[in-house]
Amino acid sequence: MPQRTLLFVLFDGVQSLDVTGPLEVFNGAETHTPGTYRIRTASLDGGPVRTSSGLTLVPDQALGEVPDPHTLLVPGGQGTRSSDPLLTEWLRTHGPRARRLVSVCTGAILLAEAGLLDGRRVTTHWAYCEQLARDHPAVEVDPDPIYVRDGHVSTSAGVTSGIDLALALVEEDLGRQAALVIARHLVVFLRRPGNQAQFSAQLAAQTAQRDPLREVQQWITEHPAGDLTVEALAARASLSPRHFARAFQAETGMTPGRFVDRVRLEHARRLLEDTGDGIEEISRASGYGTPEAMRRAFVRALGTAPAEYRRRFRPASAH
Structure with missing residues (x-):
């Protein structure tokens, strides 16, 4: 060589x-x-x-x-x-x-x-x-x-x-x-792929100023498989859907849907890397519902399917 x-x-x-x-x-x-x-x-x-x-x-x-x-x-x-x-x-x-x-x-x-x-x-x-x-x-x-x-x-x-x-x-x-x-x-990770985002979902979005919106952000990250429609999230913040969507984007720098997408993708990636759970189980736990929905999200954001992502980025010792 x-x-x-x-x-x-x-x-x-x-x-x-x-x-x-x-x-x-x-x-x-x-x-x-x-x-x-x-x-x-x-x-x-x-x-x-x-x-x-x-x-x-x-x-x-x-x-x-x-x-x-x-x-x-x-x-x-x-x-x-x-x-x-x-x-x-x-x-x-x-x-x-x-x-x-x-x-x-x-x-x-x-x-x-x-x-x-x-x-x-x-x-x-x-x-x-x-x-x-x-x-x-x-x-x-x-x-x-x-x-x-x-x-x-x-x-x-x-x-x-x-x-x-x-x-x-x-x-x-x-x-x-x-x-x-x-x-x-x-003492660093080898498995951080180049297409990993510079920020996690929580860091990519600014922290909302108002308590109800901050609490909604936290609830989303803790419940990626929950009902995360604008209507449901607005109800948690005690706001109308239109007012909630506008306020969320104004205070966090991204739409509620974009924030939810990032949280779910990050959650699924973490499960693929750190657990032996099956693709179907991970898709449900991350809020995608079906493996096909998760596959589309992965291909769109990362250019690779979940199974291939796991093969490439899960530590060999975890297999």
């Missing part, structure tokens, strides 16, 4: 965990299978950089001294908001030469500014998805997944999702067992 060179691009204002998280994953892979990776870090002039948290990172060399890498990884951080034109130009010139382009968090902004994401489906930290889409209309921005892989370009959401993406790349290079060993060593 040929050795793969990994280059981490450093700059002032970089998010330290965007660098160290993936770096620890790839270093763990090199320890597990020596000769797999050669990891390098570089800044524009080869000098130290100060991270957004105040740490100082000392790169191995200057970007101009580094041979074209197999995998080019661009982290995010405050420094991406006012990037150096020289760094953008370096990425524009050298990015296309890499076999794999990877960004963590707002590192996607740097890749987009260099024109390397045009025509690609990508993601970034949820707080900057709207900005990325607005500033770069040729880029298809998906705000939901924790990471997206489109051909040789891989982008991830905020901070810790860079670890998930790095594990996925290691699994591609060395196999699932190697990635599992590394995940266990780092």
Whole structure:
């Protein structure tokens, strides 16, 4: 197996965990299978950089001294908001030469500014998805997944999702067992798929300000198989259905139906991952009623059927 060179691009204002998280994953892979990776870090002039948290990172060399890498990884951080034109130009010139382009968090902004994401489906930290889409209309921005892989370009959401993406790349290079060993060593989950939402249903929606609406939100999460029609939920909040629907969306940022859909999908995924319950039982417990209704929801949201989801993401020890 040929050795793969990994280059981490450093700059002032970089998010330290965007660098160290993936770096620890790839270093763990090199320890597990020596000769797999050669990891390098570089800044524009080869000098130290100060991270957004105040740490100082000392790169191995200057970007101009580094041979074209197999995998080019661009982290995010405050420094991406006012990037150096020289760094953008370096990425524009050298990015296309890499076999794999990877960004963590707002590192996607740097890749987009260099024109390397045009025509690609990508993601970034949820707080900057709207900005990325607005500033770069040729880029298809998906705000939901924790990471997206489109051909040789891989982008991830905020901070810790860079670890998930790095594990996925290691699994591609060395196999699932190697990635599992590394995940266990780092005490992280291997089974977070890229299409997992950046937020759980409860976090994706804002918490309602009024007590009755907050109580309805909580009731939904605790009773996914209950009667969750707008009429039934409105009655719990002692509001008319129309007033309830308007107030719920105004205070949570999503419609009651969208919130219910997310809660049920999250509940079903958790049961598929953590239990041996049958598909029919899970579909009833999650409020879908029938396996076919659950299958349609999974395909629509995740692009895969429940049985395939379980096969891919349930720990081997649970089978």
